[in-house]
Amino acid sequence: MEAAIQTRVELNNYTHKPGGSCMVTALSGIYRYKGLNYSPEQIIGLGSGLQFAYGYDPEQKNYRIEFISSQLLYSLLCNTGTFGEEFEIVDNGEALSRMLDLLDEGMPVPVMLDPLYCEGLMKRTPKEFVAYIPSHMVVAVGYDLEERKVFLYDSPQLDLMTMDLDDFTTARCSGPTLPANRHIEFYFPDTLYPYAQSVKLAIGKVVQVFKYSEKHLAHKSGIEAIRRFAANVQNWRNIFTDEEIAGNARLFIMAVTNGHATKGAFRTQYSTFLREASALIGGDGYHASADAYQYLGRLWMEFQKQMLLLIRNPGAREVWKEDSDFHQLLDEIRDKEIAAIDLLEKELLKN
Amino acid sequence: MHKIAPDIGYCISKVLRDYSVVIEPDVCLLLSSPLWLGMNISNGxxxxxxxxxxxxxxxxxxLESFSVNANCLFLPVRGNSQEHFTYLIKRLKNQRKTLVKLSGDVLERNDRLPDGAAVPVLGVIEHILEHPGSNGAVVDLVFSERSTLTLSEADFVKYWHSDTASKINTEWFTIIPSQGKLTWALIEQKLRAAFVRQYHHLxxxxxxxxxxxxxxEFLRSNLCQGTGRYGDPASHFYLWQTGKGIIHLRKGYAYALNKAEGMGPAVDVLQQGLLDSVRAWEDLYKVLDRDMTVRQLSDQYEVLIEKENKLIQNFKAFV
Known part of the structure; x- marks a missing residue:
């Protein structure tokens, strides 16, 4: 006898907690579903997510800025001992069929969607910033083929969302970051790395990225990027039109807030991770580093206000004069970022 | 990605050179924490x-491990559409080579997976020559220092396939380094992290x-009880014929450890442990190649289990 074809599946024991970064919220949900109650802060920490990356595209006259690592998923896998792959399936039917297979097996599926199809995200994001959202991750937790619906959780919203299957299919294969139909699959072994070991590996990676990165072609990361950013931004007035300044300020706001989803440039969350890690590991811990990153979170928030000023008035004299808060804040951020990573490296070697 | 020709260090090193970053193939191998032993016994x-x-x-x-250990950007892309192929050509025009996984048939390898598919291999796309108006491009591939191949576009796409673990995708990878001036102190830090990850993988x-x-233990238990997928000793012969690369990879890793000798005596102990493990694996193949009894095979598994557990302890010295 043939097995009955399932037409409706819903993973009711998936617990969704709304959060800031879509990817961090999704990963936190997946790990929680597998019995690992990792908070978003732990996902950022264990995924060596703390970042400052910066690159300039001369053709488009704009900057690329990252405050959270684009490598978070791979670092998280390699720091915890989880297996996973990001898939990209050209054929829409094949992409859907694979997702349904996984849901049938009881595995929730993080899926990339065109941000324009995500209601909660659109509500949260001011209109002038929408064009700057590159992509958005949701977690598919069920489907109903008879009703042609997909059930999913989206990071800004508490409740389960229902999306029409045709809309969902279009949302998967459209959007600014093509080729699309991307999703992630995971395999969790019975035993992951001991937590303290994961913390140490994850912090070690952050130290490597911040202190010892020299080049990503035009794309810099870590301290080198912060130095370059601080120097370049102070020169924007001389090289950009007002429109370009406002555009780059918007790009900055999107990066530092992760699309109006987080505060403190992920430094605040990283500080929480370090504090929690200290409590678990004992010994000297990472208390001083946690304080340093908490302070940096506040500094970046202050700087964000200055960038908002530039969006409204790119030529604002109070911003561009030499002894402005803007310039002083930039210098302080640069110096404190350098001091914070030095301290983190020292504490890492001690612990 | 269960089996790939063990010249991964060579391929990774070659891609890094596009960025004027020189990391020796042996060090690339160590930094990829490649040693593993795994078997999927699940259903579904x-x-x-x-x-x-x-x-x-x-x-x-x-590859993810290499990127995390070596502080590189890892950009996997999965898909073998015409758009993907066009993108590869564009990368090469920008002097950027790409790692790619191909069916082992491309090298006419004898290794076969249980479903008849050839064991996949990792290579580097060195050149793609376009012939306007003709039947497509010509692709030059490199697999190791001594193994290169030129394929028509059609053949390349034919071999550019996915493995049996996930038939739905095709893979190619980009690794972008973040560091060029690699001092020994930095390499040592990276190697220590790689050994820690290697310990956990084993x-x-x-x-x-x-x-x-x-x-x-699973195989031995199947064998001794005469039950399960591997209850019959002959099934072990077929199983391990596809796994001969294990000796090659471990020997390569043991040899590569010479590059880490500055890290102290624990490296020598580790190297010795690996060579002991290699000898035990070679003995397994000797048993498999003759009419072995259940007892002989079971005894050899016992030796291997002991060597594997000892090897883990050798790696633990770096944790």
Whole structure:
């Protein structure tokens, strides 16, 4: 006898907690579903997510800025001992069929969607910033083929969302970051790395990225990027039109807030991770580093206000004069970022 | 990604040179924490990092591990459409080579997976020559220092396939380094992290995918009880014929450890442990190649289990 074809599946024991970064919220949900109650802060920490990356595209006259690592998923896998792959399936039917297979097996599926199809995200994001959202991750937790619906959780919203299957299919294969139909699959072994070991590996990676990165072609990361950013931004007035300044300020706001989803440039969350890690590991811990990153979170928030000023008035004299808060804040951020990573490296070697 | 020609160090090193970054192939191999032993004994369609009933000896996350250990950007792309191929051509025009996984048939390798598919190999696309108006491009591939190949576009696409663990995708990878001036102190830091990850990858794990010595225990238990997928001694012969690369990879790793001799006596102990393990694997193949009895095979598994567990302890010195 043939097995009955399932037409409706819903993973009711998936617990969704709304959060800031879509990817961090999704990963936190997946790990929680597998019995690992990792908070978003732990996902950022264990995924060596703390970042400052910066690159300039001369053709488009704009900057690329990252405050959270684009490598978070791979670092998280390699720091915890989880297996996973990001898939990209050209054929829409094949992409859907694979997702349904996984849901049938009881595995929730993080899926990339065109941000324009995500209601909660659109509500949260001011209109002038929408064009700057590159992509958005949701977690598919069920489907109903008879009703042609997909059930999913989206990071800004508490409740389960229902999306029409045709809309969902279009949302998967459209959007600014093509080729699309991307999703992630995971395999969790019975035993992951001991937590303290994961913390140490994850912090070690952050130290490597911040202190010892020299080049990503035009794309810099870590301290080198912060130095370059601080120097370049102070020169924007001389090289950009007002429109370009406002555009780059918007790009900055999107990066530092992760699309109006987080505060403190992920430094605040990283500080929480370090504090929690200290409590678990004992010994000297990472208390001083946690304080340093908490302070940096506040500094970046202050700087964000200055960038908002530039969006409204790119030529604002109070911003561009030499002894402005803007310039002083930039210098302080640069110096404190350098001091914070030095301290983190020292504490890492001690612990 | 259960089996790939073990010249991964050579391929990774070659890609890094595009960025004027020189990391020796042996060091690249160590930095990829590649040693693993895994077998998928689960049922169903959920993702597992290795195909069903296959012995995998290469860590499925070896490229991710390399990127994390070596502080590189890792950009995997999966898909072999015409758009993807066009993108590869564009990358090459910008002097950027790409790592690609191809069917082992491309090298006419004898290794076969249980479903008849050839063991995949990792290579580097060195050149793509376009002939306007003709039947497509010509692709130059490099697999190791001595192994190169030129293929028509049609043949390349034919061999550019996915493995049995996940038939739905095709893979190629980009690795972008972040560091060029690599002092020994920095390399040593990276190697220590790589050894820690290597230690954890080798630990025995049970579940849908058994790993480390738990694989050998599982096989031994099937054999001794005469039950399960591997109850028949002949099935072990076929199973391990596809896993011969394990000796090659481990020998390569042991040899590569010479590059880490500055890290102290623990490296010598580790190297010795690896060579002991290699000898035990070679003995397994000797047993498999003759009419072995259940007892002989079981005894050899016992030796291997002991060597695998000892090897883990050797790696633990770096944790």
């Amino acid at each position: 369609n959920a993702y597992v990092p290795v195909g069903k009933d296959i012995i995998a000896y290469l860590n499925p996350l070896f 630990r025995p794990n049970r579940g849908g995918v058994v790993t480390g010595s738990a694989v050998l």
